[in-house]
Amino acid sequence: MSLTLLNVIVAVVIAIAFAAANAAYLVWAERRGAARIQRRPGPNINGPFGLLQPPLDGIKLMTKQLMIPGGADKILFMVAPVLAMAPAIMSFVTIPFSEGIAAHNMELGVLVIFAFASMGAMAILFAGWGSRNKYSVMASVRAVSQNVSYEIPMLITAITVVMTTGSMDLKMISMAQSGGFWHWNIFPSLQSPLMPISFIIFFICSLAETNRAPFDLGEAESELVAGFHTEYGSMGFGLFFMGEYANIVIGASLTTILFLGGWDCPFGMFPGVWWFLLKIYLLIATFIWIRWTFPRTTIYGLLNLSWKILIPISLFNLLLTAGLLKVF
């Protein structure tokens, strides 16, 4: 076994372990956070602070029978949950956690992550179509139109950042922001005075891309039973669930790298992986906070927000940045 192959295996194992651990314990954090906001204690029976709840939930899901509804498209039905989880894990490979910690640094890291992220919509489409269930089809139509329309402003804001940095390499983008918080992309610079707005647009888009409330129209329980995963039980559902949380971690990591300086310390002290983790978990806490604050939007409100507000503003921002880059 050559050393590079060993490296790849170790990297993949770490990526899977990190994704699975995050998925499991973010569910716990989500439930505890939601409970605190609603002034209840949340899961607190199994273990201290309910910390044994996620592994027990996992055991419960794994011991259940995998049911395939009659008339379902078996291949699509089985492929969809795997497709929801696999791209999320693959995206971890390119994310640099700090200067030295990256499974495989690619020059086109931004592109790779967006390419994998767009596969998530395919998993939802397959799940909805393969289930042979009206609710699932309606949910997947909604989710796909949502994912397509939010990918546009997300990519445009990412392009704005890439233009100011001059690189698609996630490591380079992060390094370019090092040396104190005033270098971070979130703050307005001479070349790009509308950066805070780009950050907000990117954040909203990453909420929508991960199908999180208030944009969780793909699973709108009150209207569509459970949306695209209505027919899934057992670990099929478990994979969708884990995929959602893994995608949240990737969304937060990408936001951190593009706008919040990656592993850079705000005061120039002790740069390292802990700053990166602190930033992504703060962003994830905000995700959870938003989910338990706002009610679900309508599909019209959702698409109007993207096409009438986010896309024009991000396009204007792109043109402004392009022009100012020529000037300065």
Add this chain to the structure above:
Amino acid sequence: MGGYFSDIFYGSKSLLIGMSITFREFFKPTVTVQYPYQTLKMSARFRGHIELIADEDGKPKCVACGMCQRACPSGCISLESVSVDIEVDGKVKKKKVLSKYDLDFTKCSLCGQCVENCNFGALEFSKEYNLASTRKEDFHFNLLKRLEERNA
């Protein structure tokens, strides 16, 4: 065009207000009761099933007049009595003593007519609300036995 930007502005502002409310709620103490471990104290006017009241000697205050049985619209109370000779001031008197008091709680509508009609203040509502069972027989209460258990 003016409406467009003011919509964005006031929309974002209202979102921030909502988020500040949930942020404040996050740090407030919880208000729920951890049910199997903690239970609520029922209010004074809570109506559970009926219960006999004991006198100073621990005997039921009930004189077995049967008013409750007659008042009950659902017919869920059945009581029996025996006459016992007791000595009062050197004379032997006959007195009715309650020997059986059964409540069929499956039929009871908790109207409270029995408590209302009792002239001797011998009935009360219990504060028991953990009444769940899979068997019908569990709701046929022997109130005399329950009184003895409470006295013990």
